[in-house]
Amino acid sequence: MTGISNGGYLTRWQLENRPDLYDGGVDWEGVLWTTRGPNLLTGLPVTVARSQGTADDDDLLGAGFHPGSRFLWPYHEKVYWGLTQKAFRAEFDPTYDPACPGASAGTTPEQIFAACPSDAAYSYASRPASVRRAVAKVALTGRIGRPLITLHGDLDALLPIATGSDVYARTVERTGRAGLHRYYRIEDGTHADGLYDTYPDRLRPILPCYRSAFTALTAWVEKGASPPASRTVARPSDGDVVNSCGLGG
Structure with a gap:
């Protein structure tokens, strides 16, 4: 299961509520819904x-x-x-x-x-x-039942990372499911990759990191290969940020 934004929320929800249907998921900047907030x-x-x-x-x-x-x-x-x-x-x-x-x-x-x-x-x-x-009917709990990789750009100007995925990662940890979760904060990533074309000197696209995350998830669920630890993925000073992204530093 995988998705971006609202699709990322659905990925989280499914792995919390119907983990029997999936091997794992990649959540790209999923929307956070909690009953008391933030939302x-x-x-x-x-x-x-x-x-x-x-x-x-x-x-x-x-x-x-x-x-x-x-x-x-x-x-x-x-x-x-x-x-x-x-x-x-x-x-x-x-x-x-x-x-x-x-x-x-x-x-x-x-x-x-x-x-x-x-x-x-x-x-x-x-x-x-x-x-x-x-x-409350759609709220997330963090009680994931399958491996989940979350990606979120730190310059997201629709879903701020501080009140979004940062909070969700802590929620997963509080439920005791941190072993099933990896969280990669993408430096200079924002909500829409298309804005990279306008600001190539200030942003980086997240899609290459998503591809790396999906590959890592596949190895995790099929071969038992643990992905790199959760971390902030720094924007490299050189190289091809459009086509490559290393999650392990």
Whole structure:
């Protein structure tokens, strides 16, 4: 089982809840859902507030966004933040501003990507208990039952690593399943590899690391070869970062 972003979340969930169906998984920047938070509904409202002028850069840093990812924020504000917040908020908390996004997120790119202004003031903690019950149905526990390799870029500007995979790795450890988990923090990786073409001097693509992780998982589950220890995978000063990535340093 493998996936990226929401697919990474599904990989985690399946290995927690249906490990009998799989040999293992590779989770690429999976979304973290926990009942009390952190989750998307605790982390994204501040991004909308910033776009509305009621929060600033320091608020984003306080919410876990990496200071080195600042140069990516304008793009994410335009494409990711508002859309992601309103889509998941409408799913888990449909009574909060039901007129936005309404029956759909819009019909034009501008409408689809636009934030709902009301989300700037969204407070997950103060919403009715029914919202947390809805999130609890999809929440992760860290109790994986098969080998799992997690990859996450430290400059992810949609799912900050500090409130995402860092938290999930600690959750797995607390459940006593750390022996089944490897976690590779990819230096200068971000949520969308396509941005490497725009910032080749500031980013590295994660896909080569994903390929290495999948190869490592195969050896782990088929041959019993333990992958390298969890670590931060530094961006090399030279070499072909588009086609190669060593997980072992």
